[in-house]
Amino acid sequence: MRIKFQQLPEQNLKPLFEDSNTLGFCKYFTDYMFTMNYTEEDGWHSPTIKPFTSFEVAPSSLVLHYAQEIFEGLKAFKGVDGKIRLFRPDMNAKRFNRSAERLCMPNFLENDFLESIHALVYTEQRWIPSNKGTALYIRPFMFATDETLGVRASSAYTYCLILSPVGPYYQEGFNPVSLFVSSDFTRAGKGGLGEAKTGANYAASLLAGKMARQQGCAQVLWLDGAEHRFIEEVGAMNIFFVFDEKTLVTPVLNGSILPGVTRDSVLKLGESLGYKVVERQISIDEVIGGITTGSITEVFGTGTAASISPVGSLKYLDADYIVNSRKVGPVSQNLYDNLLKIQYGEIPEPFPGWTVELEGPEDKALSI
Numbered sequence: 001m002r003i004k005f006q007q008l009p010e011q012n013l014k015p016l017f018e019d020s021n022t023l024g025f026c027k028y029f030t031d032y033m034f035t036m037n038y039t040e041e042d043g044w045h046s047p048t049i050k051p052f053t054s055f056e057v058a059p060s061s062l063v064l065h066y067a068q069e070i071f072e073g074l075k076a077f078k079g080v081d082g083k084i085r086l087f088r089p090d091m092n093a094k095r096f097n098r099s100a101e102r103l104c105m106p107n108f109l110e111n112d113f114l115e116s117i118h119a120l121v122y123t124e125q126r127w128i129p130s131n132k133g134t135a136l137y138i139r140p141f142m143f144a145t146d147e148t149l150g151v152r153a154s155s156a157y158t159y160c161l162i163l164s165p166v167g168p169y170y171q172e173g174f175n176p177v178s179l180f181v182s183s184d185f186t187r188a189g190k191g192g193l194g195e196a197k198t199g200a201n202y203a204a205s206l207l208a209g210k211m212a213r214q215q216g217c218a219q220v221l222w223l224d225g226a227e228h229r230f231i232e233e234v235g236a237m238n239i240f241f242v243f244d245e246k247t248l249v250t251p252v253l254n255g256s257i258l259p260g261v262t263r264d265s266v267l268k269l270g271e272s273l274g275y276k277v278v279e280r281q282i283s284i285d286e287v288i289g290g291i292t293t294g295s296i297t298e299v300f301g302t303g304t305a306a307s308i309s310p311v312g313s314l315k316y317l318d319a320d321y322i323v324n325s326r327k328v329g330p331v332s333q334n335l336y337d338n339l340l341k342i343q344y345g346e347i348p349e350p351f352p353g354w355t356v357e358l359e360g361p362e363d364k365a366l367s368i
């Protein structure tokens with residue numbers, strides 16, 4: 001891929017953040033973005049790294065009316081050895097294409113997707129914070145640009161990549177979150193978009209999220225759309241239940257659950273650390289029973305933003321169920337510690353391809 005680079009004069013670059021501990025999550029964006037366009041005649045073309053600016057979008061653009069949009073989320077970490085690493089980026093490339101297929105969008109060469117990430121992160125390396133827990137968040141996305149109000153798949157698309165330096169998710173150590181179990185709303189149903197990483201799923205979740213916050217909960221724990229009986233996920237995180245401090249149970253991927261990279265990593269890492277890991281259907285009744293009797297010793301969410309997010313309580317049908325006295329359990333802590341050590345290069349990758357060192361233009365045939 002020959003990438004065109006529209007370089008800014010040095011004096012026009014933004015000042016760097018002063019304290020990476022107060023960056024928060026995706027409040028600041030770097031100097032450049034990567035874009036590439038698709039048309040039926042030319043396929044994907046014009047890969048460009050250009051200054052981070054607004055798009056010009058026609059009021060009749062399909063994406064604004066019918067939500068044909070997908071995205072991804074991953075991070076670049078600066079290791080203890082100064083090397084920059086991506087975590088399992090091939091998983092994001094594959095998932096991006098599966099999401100594209102579900103939303104009738106064009107396929108992306110896995111290599112082009114990865115190259116766009118390497119090239120932009122390489123260009124923007126000064127933005128990668130270096131203390132542990134911080135990272136450069138990478139947001140690839142694609143949207144429909146045909147100008148029509150006819151309901152159909154677009155014939156033209158824009159792919160874009162933006163970067164944001166992010167602070168440690170846990171400022172003062174782990175803070176277990178409260179989840180609101182929604183017994184009336186659903187995030188995704190059988191045959192719907194649940195498996196695809198698309199903005200439409202997030203739009204569907206906003207009202208329940210607002211109600212959760214009114215009830216003092218941080219996020220929603222979704223149940224299945226048909227019966228409101230089986231656990232699905234948290235909307236931006238997958239969910240795990242720890243039984244007797246040794247067995248990890250997570251809902252089996254059923255078509256309406258997003259297949260998280262962190263979920264998959266915890267299943268593999270958990271097994272290698274000696275836990276029993278099980279993917280199966282699990283009902284809210286079993287979860288409430290397990291928390292009440294104490295057989296469920298921990299609950300945690302998994303996602304790129306927080307990696308492991310301990311859950312301190314569930315609110316279901318107006319009752320609060322406290323998990324592990326709202327404290328961080330040993331299993332969550334162990335998984336979190338190991339995952340971070342891998343991502344920051346403190347221990348070798350336990351499986352091939354889990355950490356990918358950043359490649360500059362001289363390492364790869366990137367001609368910026």
Ligand SMILES: *Cc1c(COP(=O)(O)O)cnc(C)c1O
Nearest residue numbers: 235236237258260261262303304
């Ligand atoms: C992105 C996302 C997750 C977490 O996936 P990771 O690949 O682990 O970051 C979980 N659920 C939904 C709905 C998501 O969009």
